[in-house]
Amino acid sequence: MSRSTTDFRSRMTANIAFMFADLPFIDRIPAAAAAGFKFVECHFPYDIPVDRLLAALNAAGVQMTGINTAPGNLERGEWGLAAIAGQEAQFKADFNQALNYAVALGAKAIHVMAGVIQDPSDRRQALRVYVDNLRSVAKSAAAHGITLLLEPLNTRDKPGYLVSRSDEIAEILAEIAEPNVKLLFDIYHVQIMEGDLTRRIERHAPLIGHVQLASVPDRWEPDLGEVQLGHVLAALDRAGYAGLIGLEYRPRGDTAAGLSWIDRLEAAN
Ligand SMILES: O=C(O)[C@@H](O)C(=O)CO
Numbered sequence: 285m286s287r288s289t290t291d292f293r294s295r296m297t298a299n300i301a302f303m304f305a306d307l308p309f310i311d312r313i314p315a316a317a318a319a320g321f322k323f324v325e326c327h328f329p330y331d332i333p334v335d336r337l338l339a340a341l342n343a344a345g346v347q348m349t350g351i352n353t354a355p356g357n358l359e360r361g362e363w364g365l366a367a368i369a370g371q372e373a374q375f376k377a378d379f380n381q382a383l384n385y386a387v388a389l390g391a392k393a394i395h396v397m398a399g400v401i402q403d404p405s406d407r408r409q410a411l412r413v414y415v416d417n418l419r420s421v422a423k424s425a426a427a428h429g430i431t432l433l434l435e436p437l438n439t440r441d442k443p444g445y446l447v448s449r450s451d452e453i454a455e456i457l458a459e460i461a462e463p464n465v466k467l468l469f470d471i472y473h474v475q476i477m478e479g480d481l482t483r484r485i486e487r488h489a490p491l492i493g494h495v496q497l498a499s500v501p502d503r504w505e506p507d508l509g510e511v512q513l514g515h516v517l518a519a520l521d522r523a524g525y526a527g528l529i530g531l532e533y534r535p536r537g538d539t540a541a542g543l544s545w546i547d548r549l550e551a552a553n
């Protein structure tokens with residue numbers, strides 16, 4: 285039996301951007317606690333004052349493990365600003381907002397969202413901006429023990445997003461060369477864009493700062509679809525990944541009822 289499946293429950297963090305989505309955001313925290321979660325992660329908590337969020341987390345006995353930088357203007361198609369030339373000042377403001385929330389909540393990871401590049405000829409410059417922006421903020425996060433995560437997003441869900449492949453992120457990380465800037469290896473996106481999950485996990489293991497799971501191609505409970513969950517968890521285990529595992533899927537029905545996949549995973553491994 286692989287460690288990843290025996291201690292799975294103690295390492296999983298419920299992504300409350302997607303899970304318990306029938307409830308108002310703040311109410312997803314006690315709902316996650318009632319379903320047995322000790323950890324939650326989310327995307328954009330910024331509509332809720334940080335003190336209120338912290339009070340809800342404390343009341344539920346749940347720890348927030350990770351948040352994202354703000355997406356920017358959704359109507360203009362933005363999805364983060366870290367790679368957008370001319371938006372460096374707004375990126376800094378968004379980053380500081382994320383850092384303040386993370387520090388106040390005790391969250392140890394911030395997913396720094398790169399952004400959508402409307403004109404492919406801007407890509408080269410965007411990569412430069414991305415690297416420079418990340419270098420400029422990495423140490424302020426490190427001072428608080430916070431890891432910055434870079435996540436490749438698949439081009440079907442997020443056309444034009446600067447980075448869609450984990451191999452590309454590996455090159456960017458080599459250039460940034462800051463130990464607290466890491467790869468967010470989301471099985472869903474990596475399987476869609478690159479596949480070869482086992483070998484890719486082995487190759488990128490030292491770079492991986494966080495893992496997320498969902499079924500492929502539907503982004504449902506992760507024991508469904510084309511990826512064999514037990515195998516992937518064992519590969520992560522063998523590669524030495526011992527960090528948190530984000531459940532970032534859209535439940536097919538009721539979130540709590542759908543969690544029976546965890547019992548099946550434990551029984552099968
Ligand atoms: O996979 C995703 O979509 C997320 O992890 C995210 O942070 C927002 O794009």
Ligand SMILES: [Mg+2]
Nearest residue numbers: 435470496532
């Ligand atoms: Mg993800």
